[in-house]
Amino acid sequence: MGVPLLAELKRRRVFRALLGYAIVAFAVLQVIEPIIHGLQLPDWTLSFVVVAIGVGFPVALALAWVFDVSASGIERTQPVPTEAGSQPSPALFALLAAGVALVGVAVVGWHFAFRPAARRAAPAASLPAAPSVAVLPFVNMSREKDDDYFSDGITEEVINALANVEGVRVVSRTSAFAFKGKNLSVRKIGEELAVATVLEGSVRRQGNDVRIVAQLINAADGYHLWSKTYDRTLENVFAVEDELARSITEALRPRLLKQGAPLVGQATSSTEAHDLYLRGRHFWNKRTADDLKRASALFRQALDVDAGYALAHAGLADSYALLAEYSPARPEEVLPQASEHARKALELDPALAEPHATLGLIAMSGYDWPAAEREFQRAIELRSAYPTAHHWYALLLSGLGRSAEARAEAERALQLDPASVIVNNMQGVVSYLARDYERAIESFRRTLELEPAFATARAFLACAYLGAGKNPEALAQLVPLSDTESEHTALRAWVLWTAGEREAAQRLARELVARSGPGQLRLGIQAALHGLLGDRDRAFALLDRAYAEKDWSLRDLKVSPVWDPLRGDPRFPNLLKKLKLDSLAPTSLPGARGAP
Numbered sequence: 001m002g003v004p005l006l007a008e009l010k011r012r013r014v015f016r017a018l019l020g021y022a023i024v025a026f027a028v029l030q031v032i033e034p035i036i037h038g039l040q041l042p043d044w045t046l047s048f049v050v051v052a053i054g055v056g057f058p059v060a061l062a063l064a065w066v067f068d069v070s071a072s073g074i075e076r077t078q079p080v081p082t083e084a085g086s087q088p089s090p091a092l093f094a095l096l097a098a099g100v101a102l103v104g105v106a107v108v109g110w111h112f113a114f115r116p117a118a119r120r121a122a123p124a125a126s127l128p129a130a131p132s133v134a135v136l137p138f139v140n141m142s143r144e145k146d147d148d149y150f151s152d153g154i155t156e157e158v159i160n161a162l163a164n165v166e167g168v169r170v171v172s173r174t175s176a177f178a179f180k181g182k183n184l185s186v187r188k189i190g191e192e193l194a195v196a197t198v199l200e201g202s203v204r205r206q207g208n209d210v211r212i213v214a215q216l217i218n219a220a221d222g223y224h225l226w227s228k229t230y231d232r233t234l235e236n237v238f239a240v241e242d243e244l245a246r247s248i249t250e251a252l253r254p255r256l257l258k259q260g261a262p263l264v265g266q267a268t269s270s271t272e273a274h275d276l277y278l279r280g281r282h283f284w285n286k287r288t289a290d291d292l293k294r295a296s297a298l299f300r301q302a303l304d305v306d307a308g309y310a311l312a313h314a315g316l317a318d319s320y321a322l323l324a325e326y327s328p329a330r331p332e333e334v335l336p337q338a339s340e341h342a343r344k345a346l347e348l349d350p351a352l353a354e355p356h357a358t359l360g361l362i363a364m365s366g367y368d369w370p371a372a373e374r375e376f377q378r379a380i381e382l383r384s385a386y387p388t389a390h391h392w393y394a395l396l397l398s399g400l401g402r403s404a405e406a407r408a409e410a411e412r413a414l415q416l417d418p419a420s421v422i423v424n425n426m427q428g429v430v431s432y433l434a435r436d437y438e439r440a441i442e443s444f445r446r447t448l449e450l451e452p453a454f455a456t457a458r459a460f461l462a463c464a465y466l467g468a469g470k471n472p473e474a475l476a477q478l479v480p481l482s483d484t485e486s487e488h489t490a491l492r493a494w495v496l497w498t499a500g501e502r503e504a505a506q507r508l509a510r511e512l513v514a515r516s517g518p519g520q521l522r523l524g525i526q527a528a529l530h531g532l533l534g535d536r537d538r539a540f541a542l543l544d545r546a547y548a549e550k551d552w553s554l555r556d557l558k559v560s561p562v563w564d565p566l567r568g569d570p571r572f573p574n575l576l577k578k579l580k581l582d583s584l585a586p587t588s589l590p591g592a593r594g595a596p
Contacts, residue, residue, distance in 0.1 A: 151203035156281060186219055210234060
């Protein structure tokens with residue numbers, strides 16, 4: 001009778017040898033992968049190592065069977081002296097060797113079949129099919145903490161430069177800056193922004209000298225793909241930005257660029273003007289009345305230094321345009337200046353997308369819907385990755401009742417700027433105007449997850465709950481809103497009225513009208529309140545003034561339920577005609593303002 005195979009395997013210490021081999025193989029894999037990334041060796045190097053380990057598994061088995069390690073060295077294992085015919089069956093050993101070989105083949109097969117699949121699930125930057133990058137805000141390492149605007153400006157310039165490269169998907173500024181100051185892993189950021197690579201860096205400015213350190217990281221595994229340090233003077237800041245953008249792009253997708261084609265043009269020869277422009281954009285992006293005024297002053301200073309600086313004209317146009325939305329400034333005071341600077345910017349640089357989008361917003365304020373659409377489409381044609389153009393275009397289409405098109409533009413804006421509070425909010429507005437209340441509720445709740453203090457989203461969420469027939473939930477959303485904000489009080493009155501609490505709504509509306517002085521509450525909102533109170537004559541008198549002053553409240557006149565108390569009045573169709581909205585099909589869709 002033959003010696004049992006298991007007993008013979010134990011005697012020859014085969015299991016101990018195979019366990020040792022497995023431990024060594026695991027350690028090799030842990031060490032070799034970062035070495036391969038660090039030395040920037042080709043991808044097949046790791047595959048070669050895995051194949052070698054898999055093939056070595058059955059070899060280790062055979063060697064362990066034949067040889068043993070003792071105190072005197074490596075010796076050939078002697079067979080057990082037994083009776084004739086009691087040797088372990090060669091067939092059993094062959095079967096065991098074949099099984100172990102299959103294990104080795106399975107390891108190799110897993111590497112080539114399943115591991116690449118996992119990589120495809122989280123695209124890597126080395127795959128040329130769809131390169132993508134998020135440029136995180138560069139850390140300000142300067143002694144002056146007020147130099148944040150400069151490091152932020154460098155970041156934004158690199159984002160804009162990469163966004164102009166066909167074939168590279170770049171996360172917008174708003175989404176990238178949402179992670180500023182947050183201690184999150186690169187892997188987590190890559191997952192949230194759906195990108196394969198993340199660029200992070202720092203800026204140290206001292207006098208006229210600047211040092212920029214940048215590193216491109218694979219979001220899937222956290223390994224560095226590329227890094228570089230730039231020591232330059234401020235006179236060469238455009239060259240540094242171009243070199244930085246080009247280096248990143250070449251790391252993402254070789255041979256993508258035309259030889260010598262600049263990514264960052266030298267928009268001004270004055271570093272002072274450029275510095276002032278960066279400061280202006282820093283404050284413009286905050287979108288408050290005070291910050292917009294501060295941005296306007298900085299853009300004007302930049303133009304004092306270089307009157308031919310097209311980007312400074314575009315920034316000033318954007319500031320004036322949004323002052324009509326975010327401050328008590330009268331549209332007729334600021335919009336002509338916005339238009340003047342937008343057209344000057346295009347005269348200096350016809351390829352800029354920003355002025356076209358601004359002109360589209362201005363055309364909306366003038367109720368020239370076809371002109372607004374042409375400008376938004378032109379902005380998107382010049383720079384398809386400009387999320388603001390898609391966002392404002394969705395706002396236009398929503399007011400015109402073109403829900404499917406509006407949703408497509410809002411979704412495109414969200415793809416480009418997934419972490420933007422205002423873009424997420426716009427998706428909810430589009431769904432709300434289309435009476436898709438459940439989707440609107442989902443969008444507004446997602447917006448509030450990004451920014452719980454965003455009162456506009458909470459107000460819209462109350463409207464969506466009303467549309468879905470969830471009056472208690474709608475009323476609950478009003479609790480966190482400030483009672484000192486006139487527009488919040490007006491919304492509270494409208495929600496109460498729509499929820500059937502007419503007496504409470506009218507009482508609140510009367511109180512608001514009584515305490516609102518000149519310029520404290522927009523004319524359109526005052527008109528809606530008088531509509532709730534049943535004073536139609538006063539309401540239409542205010543609407544006529546709002547039309548003359550280009551009040552944004554009238555953009556959604558055709559679809560907003562705020563105007564339902566006035567719809568049966570014969571003066572209402574005449575007002576729609578003046579606004580050039582009478583050609584739209586009659587509808588009672590509820591609407592709301594989407595802030596630009």
